[in-house]
Amino acid sequence: MKESLIVYVEGIPASGKTTTLNRLAKEFPDRIAVIPEYVNSEEMNNDQGWFMKNDEMKLQKARESGKEITFVDRGHLSTVIYSLAEVKIRDTKNVSNVFDWYFETILPNKQLPDYYVLLLTDPTLSLQRRAHLLTPDNMWDYPEALTLANRTYLEYMNAYEASIPRLTIVTQPLTLDQLAQKFITQFKL
16 A cells, blocks of 8 residues: 555634535545544544544544545644633633643654645634534634634644644635645645
8 A cells, every 4th residue: 555645734614624625535536535524433522532532543544545645634733722722712621631642642653744734714704604603612613712723723833843844825815716726736636
């Protein structure tokens, strides 16, 4: 089995990650695989342990895909940043296990992608696109969490994963077609 180029696609909700990846999977089924945001078959819950296991399972599936390029819809950084937002904004949850996992398991064991695509989207636009789905339990539904996430994705990528190449795309005012074209051009699809 050939090794796949593993690309993690990160960004706040409604930035175009899933829509773009699904489109690319349909257009290039022989060349790419897409690992969805959720692969853990255990009942989903709000426990960060579930998300950490899910992230590790996604990387394993990406390594086994056999395709030329495997795109992963969100990776470990989304779990870390969501947890950071819970601490900084709600100050209600002890999530030290997530940071321990990142610094003691993910980084030292090189459970990392080969490449990142970071989609930066205005938090107001993210909330507008998802207005009918918002709940007070979801940190991604707080404007300050989305702002923190945009900033922290860049900070963590630069500070802890700087050796991993990255394409950063500001999604406004791109259409979904233009966003998909950026992927096609960057990865020579």
